[in-house]
Amino acid sequence: MSAIETAEITTLDEDTGALMTRLGQAARAAGSALGPASTEAKNAALHAAAAEIRARSGDILEANAADMTAARESNLSGAKLDRLALDDARIEGIAKGLEDVAGLPDPVGDVMAYWTRPNGLRISRVRVPLGVIGIIYESRPNVTADAGALSLKSGNAAILRGGSESHYSSRAIHECLRLGLLAADLPEAVIQLVPTSDRVAVGELLRLHEYVDIIVPRGGRSLIERVFEDSRIPVIAHLDGLCHVYVHGDADLTMARDIVLNAKMRRTGICGAAETLLVDKSVAETHLPPIIGDLIDAGCEVRGDTATQSLDGRVTAAREEDWTTEYLDAILSVRVVDDLDAAIQHIETYGSHHTESIVTDDTEAAERFLNEVDSAILLHNASTQFADGGEFGMGAEIGISTGRLHARGPVGVEQLTTFKYVVHGSGQVRP
Numbered sequence: 001m002s003a004i005e006t007a008e009i010t011t012l013d014e015d016t017g018a019l020m021t022r023l024g025q026a027a028r029a030a031g032s033a034l035g036p037a038s039t040e041a042k043n044a045a046l047h048a049a050a051a052e053i054r055a056r057s058g059d060i061l062e063a064n065a066a067d068m069t070a071a072r073e074s075n076l077s078g079a080k081l082d083r084l085a086l087d088d089a090r091i092e093g094i095a096k097g098l099e100d101v102a103g104l105p106d107p108v109g110d111v112m113a114y115w116t117r118p119n120g121l122r123i124s125r126v127r128v129p130l131g132v133i134g135i136i137y138e139s140r141p142n143v144t145a146d147a148g149a150l151s152l153k154s155g156n157a158a159i160l161r162g163g164s165e166s167h168y169s170s171r172a173i174h175e176c177l178r179l180g181l182l183a184a185d186l187p188e189a190v191i192q193l194v195p196t197s198d199r200v201a202v203g204e205l206l207r208l209h210e211y212v213d214i215i216v217p218r219g220g221r222s223l224i225e226r227v228f229e230d231s232r233i234p235v236i237a238h239l240d241g242l243c244h245v246y247v248h249g250d251a252d253l254t255m256a257r258d259i260v261l262n263a264k265m266r267r268t269g270i271c272g273a274a275e276t277l278l279v280d281k282s283v284a285e286t287h288l289p290p291i292i293g294d295l296i297d298a299g300c301e302v303r304g305d306t307a308t309q310s311l312d313g314r315v316t317a318a319r320e321e322d323w324t325t326e327y328l329d330a331i332l333s334v335r336v337v338d339d340l341d342a343a344i345q346h347i348e349t350y351g352s353h354h355t356e357s358i359v360t361d362d363t364e365a366a367e368r369f370l371n372e373v374d375s376a377i378l379l380h381n382a383s384t385q386f387a388d389g390g391e392f393g394m395g396a397e398i399g400i401s402t403g404r405l406h407a408r409g410p411v412g413v414e415q416l417t418t419f420k421y422v423v424h425g426s427g428q429v430r431p
Contacts, residue, residue, distance in 0.1 A: 016196065020204035023159050023192050024211030027132045030189035031157035035129070039106040041184050042152055046102035049180025053095040053145070056176055060091055060225045063168035064141065066273070071165050079269030079329045083139045084165055087385040094145045094173065098180075101149040101395035107414045108155040122424040129155035131213035134205050135398060136161045136227065138219035141169035146396040147216075148177045148191040153395075154416035157190050159212065161205055163219070164197035171195075206231040216411065218399040221326075236407055236415075238399030240326040241271030242352035243384040245325065246343040248360035253290065255381060257358045258292050262383040263357065269328045271400055272355055272384045272387030276323060277334045278343045284311065284336045294335070300330045307336035323350040340365055346371055353402045355387040376402050376409040 032146040053060070064086040071084055110127040117123065133156050135147045144162055152157035162170035181188045194201050206215060209232045217227040218238045227235055247256045247262050263274035281286050284307060292302055292312045302308075303318040315334070322333040323346075337343045347356055357379040358369040366380045377387045377400065387410075389397025394412035401407045407415035 002064045007219060016198055016200045018203050019196070020194070020201060020208060021211075023194065024132070024208040026189040027157040027159050027192060028182060028211045031129070031132050031155075031217040033187050034155055034157060034190050036185060037155075039108075041186060042155075043102040043154060045184035045186050046149055047099045048183035049145075049149075049177045050095040050098040050102075052176035052179045053091060053098065054080070054172065056172065057088065057091045060169065061086060061088075062178075063172040066168045067141075067166055074165075076165065077329060079327075080139055080165070081355065082139065082267065083269045084169070084189070086169060087143060090142065094142050097390065097396045098141070098145060098149050101146075101153050101413070104153060104395045104413055107417050109158045112419055115426065119428050120426055121428055124422045125419050126422050127414070128420050129142075130266050130361070130416055130418055132157045132159065132211055133416065134159045134161070134208065134212045134215045136202060136205065136215065136217045136219070136223065137399075138163035141166040141173055143218060143398070144170040144173045145191065147398050148174070149414055150396055150398055150411075150416055152181075152186075152190060154413040156416055157192075159192050159194065159195040159205065159208075161202060167197050171182045173341060186208065202226070203230055209233050216398050228412040234406075235403075236399075236401050236411060237403045238271070238401060238411075240352040241273065241328075241354045241387070242276070242324065242326050242350070243272060243357075243387070244276045244278060244343075244347050244351060245354075245357045245359065245384060246278040246337075246340075246347075247276045247283065247287055247291070247341075248340065248358055248362060248365050248369075249280040250362040250365065251280075251283065251287065251359040252361060253283075254285050256287055257291055257294055257311065259359055259383050261294045261298060261359065263385055264295060264332050265300055265330065266383070266385045268330050270385070270388075272385050273328065274357075274384045275325065275327055275331075275333065276346075276350070278337050278346055279333055280340075280343070281307070281310075281335065281336050281338055284308075288312075288334070288336070295332060298330075300332055302332055302334055303337060304334040308334045326352070340368060344369065347373055347375070354400060355379070355384045357382060357384050376400060 003326040040308050107127045112125040137143045177191045215233045215235045231316045302315045305317040309315045347351045353375045355377040370378045389410035389412045397412050
């Protein structure tokens with residue numbers, strides 16, 4: 001049976017609410033059973049799933065072709081089509097990602113801290129799984145594998161709700177995860193995929209507080225806002241990737257050109273793509289014209305302030321809303337700023353606290369930027385496209401958290417754990 005045939009389940013024997021309750025109950029039971037599982041068993045499941053991904057690549061591509069056809073008929077943007085599309089290289093990347101997660105240290109049971117009290121009590125803080133994670137995401141089918149793998153490695157059960165655009169692709173990938181779990185003799189309900197694209201399922205998932213411990217949304221602003229409004233479960237939020245690159249007055253021109261072009265145009269549809277370029281006025285006349293030329297030659301529309309427009313007649317006027325827009329497309333807003341203070345102020349005013357980069361040879365300026373800008377990821381002389389858990393050596397990530405509680409930045413295996421205190425005594429009683 002092909003991947004598309006297995007995915008074409010459009011009728012359910014129960015209403016959506018009952019379905020989601022059943023998934024929650026199964027996840028809770030599977031999570032409890034996963035608790036005592038060894039690192040070896042979890043890794044075996046991930047390696048088996050990676051082998052299935054490679055063996056079933058034809059089925060996955062067939063499923064993805066069905067998603068792509070539907071997406072084109074729905075007039076999805078080019079950037080969103082790119083996020084959805086799979087090919088042989090991307091499928092290999094998915095399989096390799098599963099193996100990379102398997103190669104990470106198992107965080108469960110890690111002793112984070114240990115101390116002894118004057119009364120002889122020995123206290124340790126130990127990592128434990130969060131429990132059951134509900135993960136809601138859009139478009140990118142590779143998130144199915146990343147989210148499932150990270151949840152498994154960190155000892156959590158997962159309920160995955162992918163976007164309708166990637167319905168067939170996600171089901172084909174999930175089947176490989178399911179087979180991997182079975183090959184390692186682990187409960188297949190450890191990683192479940194909601195089998196309906198009905199939007200009602202999202203609302204039902206957000207109310208499953210009896211069974212689900214944390215919600216991780218990954219998608220556009222409308223999805224994130226809905227989750228914040230409706231969830232009765234704590235949320236690890238992945239908000240807009242309104243990322244900035246600031247070319248400081250002491251920036252090397254060649255480096256600045258390379259970083260800006262890569263930060264914007266390598267992949268325009270990912271959350272780490274730069275959306276605004278800030279350039280110090282002291283180097284605007286020398287640095288901006290070649291940077292603008294690089295961008296336009298690569299097919300990027302440049303929208304700039306008056307100072308930027310004066311340097312290249314092809315630049316269109318930026319409007320106020322451009323400074324707060326996550327394009328996820330080949331469009332970049334450009335502003336000339338007076339100095340480092342003005343750059344920091346612009347980012348604070350318009351940014352989403354996701355990822356920012358400064359290009360400069362001035363160590364003191366770089367340190368000020370890194371210390372004073374309040375974003376989850378800050379880079380010096382590097383592209384914002386490195387805002388990715390895999391590039392951080394975390395194997396993969398479910399998203400980039402822009403919040404302050406529990407996790408911030410790439411959400412990987414450690415960020416999907418909490419901790420407990422374990423206390424050993426020798427008969428002590430409290431006076």
